[in-house]
Amino acid sequence: MAALTHKYSGGFAVGTRRGIPEATVARLPIYHRVLAGLNDLGVATVSSEELANSSGVSSAKLRKDLSHLGSYGTRGVGYDVEFLVYQIARELGLTQDWPVIIVGVGNLGRALANYGGFASRGFRIVGLLDADPALIGSDVALAPGIRVRHLDELERVVEEAEPAIAVIATPALAAQDVCDRVVAAGMTSILNFAPVVLNVGDRVEVRKVDLATELQILAFHEQRRSRDTEVVVTDSKVSLTVGGAL
Amino acid sequence: MAALTHKYSGGFAVGTRRGIPEATVARLPIYHRVLAGLNDLGVATVSSEELANSSGVSSAKLRKDLSHLGSYGTRGVGYDVEFLVYQIARELGLTQDWPVIIVGVGNLGRALANYGGFASRGFRIVGLLDADPALIGSDVALAPGIRVRHLDELERVVEEAEPAIAVIATPALAAQDVCDRVVAAGMTSILNFAPVVLNVGDRVEVRKVDLATELQILAFHEQRRSRDTEVVVTDSKVSLTVGGAL
DNA sequence: CGGTGTGAATTCATTCACAGCG
DNA sequence: CGCTGTGAATGAATTCACACCG
Numbered sequence: 265m266a267a268l269t270h271k272y273s274g275g276f277a278v279g280t281r282r283g284i285p286e287a288t289v290a291r292l293p294i295y296h297r298v299l300a301g302l303n304d305l306g307v308a309t310v311s312s313e314e315l316a317n318s319s320g321v322s323s324a325k326l327r328k329d330l331s332h333l334g335s336y337g338t339r340g341v342g343y344d345v346e347f348l349v350y351q352i353a354r355e356l357g358l359t360q361d362w363p364v365i366i367v368g369v370g371n372l373g374r375a376l377a378n379y380g381g382f383a384s385r386g387f388r389i390v391g392l393l394d395a396d397p398a399l400i401g402s403d404v405a406l407a408p409g410i411r412v413r414h415l416d417e418l419e420r421v422v423e424e425a426e427p428a429i430a431v432i433a434t435p436a437l438a439a440q441d442v443c444d445r446v447v448a449a450g451m452t453s454i455l456n457f458a459p460v461v462l463n464v465g466d467r468v469e470v471r472k473v474d475l476a477t478e479l480q481i482l483a484f485h486e487q488r489r490s491r492d493t494e495v496v497v498t499d500s501k502v503s504l505t506v507g508g509a510l
Numbered sequence: 511m512a513a514l515t516h517k518y519s520g521g522f523a524v525g526t527r528r529g530i531p532e533a534t535v536a537r538l539p540i541y542h543r544v545l546a547g548l549n550d551l552g553v554a555t556v557s558s559e560e561l562a563n564s565s566g567v568s569s570a571k572l573r574k575d576l577s578h579l580g581s582y583g584t585r586g587v588g589y590d591v592e593f594l595v596y597q598i599a600r601e602l603g604l605t606q607d608w609p610v611i612i613v614g615v616g617n618l619g620r621a622l623a624n625y626g627g628f629a630s631r632g633f634r635i636v637g638l639l640d641a642d643p644a645l646i647g648s649d650v651a652l653a654p655g656i657r658v659r660h661l662d663e664l665e666r667v668v669e670e671a672e673p674a675i676a677v678i679a680t681p682a683l684a685a686q687d688v689c690d691r692v693v694a695a696g697m698t699s700i701l702n703f704a705p706v707v708l709n710v711g712d713r714v715e716v717r718k719v720d721l722a723t724e725l726q727i728l729a730f731h732e733q734r735r736s737r738d739t740e741v742v743v744t745d746s747k748v749s750l751t752v753g754g755a756l
Numbered sequence: 757c758g759g760t761g762t763g764a765a766t767t768c769a770t771t772c773a774c775a776g777c778g
Numbered sequence: 779c780g781c782t783g784t785g786a787a788t789g790a791a792t793t794c795a796c797a798c799c800g
Contacts, residue, residue, distance in 0.1 A: 287769060289730055293723040297705060311781065320707040323781095324771055331783055339777045339782045356726050357733035364725070371621035378617045381705050381722045386729075428732050429725060452735065453728040455721075459543060459627050461566040469731045471724050475701075476627045477539040478717050479610070479675060480602050482699040483632075484535055485715045486674050487603035489698065533791060557759065569759095570793055577761055585760045585799045760799085767792070777782080 284355070288329045292352055294319050295329070299349040311342035358386050363427040365391035367442050368434035369399055369412050372457055376433060377404040390425040393418055395438065415442070422449040429453045436460045530601070534575045538598055540565050541575070545595040557588035604632050609673040611637035613688050614680030615645050615658050618703055622679060623650040636671040639664055641684065661688070668695040675699045682706045689716075 298318045302310060312330075316323040330336060330343070336351055337343045353359055364387050366373050376382070377389060389407040394400070395415040403411045413421060421427075430446045432439055432454060439458035446454060447468055456462055456472040464470055544564045548556060558576075562569040576582060576589070582597055583589045599605055610633050612619050622628070623635060635653040640646070641661040649657045659667060667673075676692045678685055678700060685704035692700060693714055702708055702718040710716055 285769070290723075290727055292730070293720070293726040294707065296726070297722075298707070312783095313781085318707065320709075322771075324773095325769090327782065328770080328784080335783070337782050340780045341778075342781070355730070357729040358726065360733075362725070362729050362732070371624045375617035375621035376721065379721060382725070385722050385726065387722075387725050429728050453732045455724055455728060461540065461544070461564065463566075469728060471728060473719055473721070473724060474539070475622065475625060475719070476543075476631050476633075477536075478701055478719060479608070479628070479633050480539040480542070480604065480631070481536055482675050482701060482715060482717055483603040483608050484538070484601070486608070486699045487606075531791070559759080568793075570795095571791090573760065574762080574792080581761070583760050586758050587800070588759070758800095760797105762797090763795100765792105765794070767790105769788100769790070771788070772786085773784100774786105775782105775784090778780095 284332045288332055291319070291321065291329055292356055294321075295326070296349060296352045296356060296358070299345055299352065303345050303349050307345050309338075309342045310345055310348075312337070315343065361386040361388050362429055363388055363390040363425055364429045364431060365389070365393065365421060365425070365427040366431045366433060367393045367415070367418070367446070368432060368438070368458075369394040369396075369402075369404070370433065370435075373431075373433035374404060376431060376457075378406045380406065382406075387429070390427055391421040393421065395434075418442075418445055419449050422446070422451060427451065429455060431455045431457070432462075433457045530578045534578055537565070537567065537571075537575055538602055540567075541572070542595060542598045542602060542604070545591055545598065549591050549595050553591050555584075555588045556591055556594075558583070561589070607632040607634050608675055609634055609636040609671055610675045610677060611635070611639065611667060611671070611673040612677045612679060613639045613661070613664070613692070614678060614684070614704075615640040615642075615648075615650070616679065616681075619677075619679035620650060622677060622703075624652045626652065628652075633675070636673055637667040639667065641680075664688075664691055665695050668692070668697060673697065675701060677701045677703070678708075679703045 295315065298315060299310070312323045312327045316326040319326065330348075333351055333355055336348055364382075366377055366389060369377065369392050373392070373394070377392060382389070383406060389410055392404060392407065392410055392412045393415050394412055397414070399412045400414050401411050428451075430451050430453070432442055432446070434442055436458050439456065439460050440462060443454065443456070443462045443464065447464055452468050454462065454464070454468065454470045456470055459474055459476055462470050462472075541561065544561060545556070558569040558573045562572040565572065576594075579597055579601055582594055610628075612623055612635060615623070615638050619638070619640070623638060628635070629652060635656055638650060638653065638656055638658045639661050640658055643660070645658045646660050647657050674697075676697050676699070678688055678692070680688055682704050685702065685706050686708060689700060689702070689708045689710060693710055698714050700708065700710070700714065700716045702716055705720055705722055708716050708718075
């Protein structure tokens, strides 16, 4: 029951940095973007303190994060910007470019297809698909040469272009079907904008972006805040008698 | 140095459920959506197992999450769908509606303004702002009566409409300025789509949605996957000599 | 019996604080 | 001396496992 746990996941032999924590992976893109910016500005080195401030994290967290990639800093000095930006890019796989398809070319899908930050960081749109016949054949500004094809051709597009990532921007009702087909066609990475929980096998990685969810989280905090404030205004000593109205 | 920590944040007196963990708050919108769907289907009760499956979490996690709201289930039976959907809605503040402004009416801003899921869950767009004179006065399908106004009018719009949440969908370079003005105007909740880290005082809540970041996280896992597979194909005993090419 | 609610155990993430190196 | 890199300490989230109740 015990005896099978590895106890500590980072820190094997010499040059090893296996098993970067998920929380760290999620921050690497931020560091990368900030560093790329500094690099463009001609900044040569940066301290953990500075980089952390620009990235909105604490310097301790930043150093721990970077320590999972290796010892890329210089004590007493900081990090070499150009070197570090490259190391992070390599870790994230940004040194190659990634073919992407977008399924669902409504308002959101079109906005995504035209989004500059996409192409600028090594993501190349190789397919646009939609079920609506009215959209077939239309083209989209920032995806030159890529015309919208019918959803029926999904499997063909996957085979031809071998996309690594599928972006699902369909209505909620269509999303699971599209997902199933994308997975059946052999794809393993999905970015889902549809407001549904996708069911996939566990070798498929799904990330979701849900606008309504984000707003609801903000609303929760906003509500808590104003509830608390009301109490302070009404009375100034009572510690916690709030909210139990119902 | 010690002696000032509260030790445990949930679990005060009788009907209290203060301090719902952030991770739980982030999942409540999912449960709410799933439950609303079940309710529309006329389902009367649901077990933690079922609800968990539909929500993509484990049943233990779901039960612990719900336990932070109160004891709303019936042992041996499950949860009353209609009752629970209401309790979660109340907790999230979805029983009132929240006025929202969108700053930046480019591709993405327009897509957001037209996004149905927005309005459908109590978020009402009360302002659309942009710096581009060409867009001023145009209107947007799902925000009836709301015309795009010039960014100069931001402060006026905030004062008139008292929005609770600002959505920033401007280009990266404009985002911090807009953010500063939004905060100066007294707003405290921001949903940021611009690929920058916003600097705000700590009484302001910012959530961000970053497309490039999401793709990069997927790319990381995709890379790891294919690297691992390659190794297995090339050789079958070597434990870890990969990736150090440079 | 079946399924909730929850302490206890475990795993994961963050923060602290400082040794050690350039 | 200044700043990185990291063990150790703390804290948060998840999972386990079962008492308890309808």
